[in-house]
Amino acid sequence: MKDSPPEIRTVQVTRYVTPLREGGSLPAIVEADDDFLYVLKFRGAGQGIKALIAELISGEIARLLGLRVPELVFAHLDEAFGRTEPDEEIQDLLRFSEGLNLGLHYLSGAITYDALVNTVTPLLASQIVWLDCLVVNVDRTARNTNMLMWHKELWLIDHGAAFYFHHSWPNVEEQAKKPFVQIKDHVLLPKASELEAVDQAFKQILTPERLQAIVALVPDEWLAGEDSPFTTPEENRAAYVTFLETRLAHSEVFINAAQHARKALI
Missing domain, CATH: 3.30.200 (Phosphorylase Kinase; domain 1)
Incomplete structure (x- = not known):
């Protein structure tokens, strides 16, 4: 890449x-x-x-x-x-x-993804489920899929509910090692049969340098809230990076949890 x-x-x-x-x-x-x-x-x-x-x-x-x-x-x-x-x-x-x-x-003319109408391959379903496990996104359910079909392709929107722990900032490393129990409600979980292969491929892409570059995009003014437990924006960014790196290093935890939840559905 x-x-x-x-x-x-x-x-x-x-x-x-x-x-x-x-x-x-x-x-x-x-x-x-x-x-x-x-x-x-x-x-x-x-x-x-x-x-x-x-x-x-x-x-x-x-x-x-x-x-x-x-x-x-x-x-x-x-x-x-x-x-x-x-x-x-x-x-x-x-x-x-x-x-x-x-x-x-704005994707003009896009329509909401419907699991009963739109087809998603097991590979793509596994990729999206893996992503949502990584960033602990609780908001990709059948009730609210946060996916759109546009020009016959699937687009992901609205990740504002991810990293939900950052509203209170508990111990970051402990949080990163936890399974993602809400994955049981993921709209694409029944189709996500290739999680282990996706895990291997995606972990190769998400290097520490690339994660740091993405987190570095967050403006300082977004990291300077009065309720922040961090002294500087740099400390705050480092917490996000630590969470992501730790979660990747222990991805088997959320992979196993997702696979167990999927078996219960199918």
């Missing part, structure tokens, strides 16, 4: 198009100064900046592994942007989200 440092473009939000009233985060479709539409994830939403960090790290890991993820961009929201918004709830959200947010390129 050819190595090149991951890069995230920065755009300026120019127009609020429409809210996507799904869940509590209230993302929206916006237009930016590059004339593209994005699904904007707001720093002022319910889960706050931690959801943006999870989205960024998980999405770029998925991309590095060859999975399809819409382009992620840093989206700057100007101080005066929400002043003309008539909806008070949206106006508050815009006001609390001034500064750097995260956008996903």
Whole structure:
């Protein structure tokens, strides 16, 4: 694999198009100064900046592994942007989200993945299940698949629920060695019959240097919260890297748990 440092473009939000009233985060479709539409994830939403960090790290890991993820961009929201918004709830959200947010390129015409209609190969199912075990993503269930079909290909979206432990930051290394029990609810688990082969392949790709490069993308301002147990952004980034490296070194734990859960389903 050819190595090149991951890069995230920065755009300026120019127009609020429409809210996507799904869940509590209230993302929206916006237009930016590059004339593209994005699904904007707001720093002022319910889960706050931690959801943006999870989205960024998980999405770029998925991309590095060859999975399809819409382009992620840093989206700057100007101080005066929400002043003309008539909806008070949206106006508050815009006001609390001034500064750097995260956008996903809007896949116009995409439809939600339906396990009863759309076919996924065992290899692709295993790759996605493995990814979600790595980043402890609890939000890829039959009720909410967070996958889209676009131009007959499967795309992954919305990883804001990954790394759920970072809302309280328990012991990172202990957390990394735990099985992922929520995998039993994963919509693709019944098809994930190639987890061991995927584990070997993906661990070769996710070198410490590549993981560090992805985590380094997280802006300092997202790591400077008053509730952070870390003294510096560098310490915070190091905690994410430690979690990922430790989890990879003990991947047999989450592989075995996923395989046992799959046997119970089939």
